[in-house]
Amino acid sequence: MDQTTQLRSWQQAGLLAGGFVVLLWVLEIVDVVSGNQLDEYGVRPRTDEGLVGVVLAPVLHFGWDHLVGNTVPVLVLGFLALVSGLARGLLATAVIWVVAGLGVWLFAGDGSIHLGASSLIFGWIAYLVVRGFLTGHPMEILVGVAVFLLYGSTLLGVLPGQPGISWQGHLFGALGGLLAARLLSVARGSQRRATAAGWTHGG
16 A cells, blocks of 8 residues: 555545544534434334434434543544545444444343444444454554553443443444454455465466
């Protein structure tokens, strides 16, 4: 990857991560103005209307403190997930998004509402930490080690504990991240082997 392409990747990743954070803040403003009506669109386990939350829950928050606490991790981890390849980063995010939402919908407690970008945060942590060791890419290994040192203790949030915290969202987000790392590393390895075979046959 030449320097121009690398710079463009950094810019695109930064714009997407930053744009996503702007979206979170705009939606929270709308939520406050509407009297917190958007909070009703979180994941409601095992209800038909709760399935809407599988799509919407990661972009909604229970108030400013909740959003502020998620803002920097979303910026940092979202950027790191995207910067090594936008398509891979977006696919990984999609896997995390769906696995977290469906996991909460299937297994969380009745009558609860789950929302917030923390499911993505836990998914990105797991994805970034594991990805490099599966692909063997030195820079991705380095990023994984750095993320583990910065956010590794956060993964304790997958355990039941503090009331009002969706540990189920954290748990299934992290599982989604592990699944994404595995699926995308397999796909990447297959692509490399196909490319190498093409070069060999062409020579």
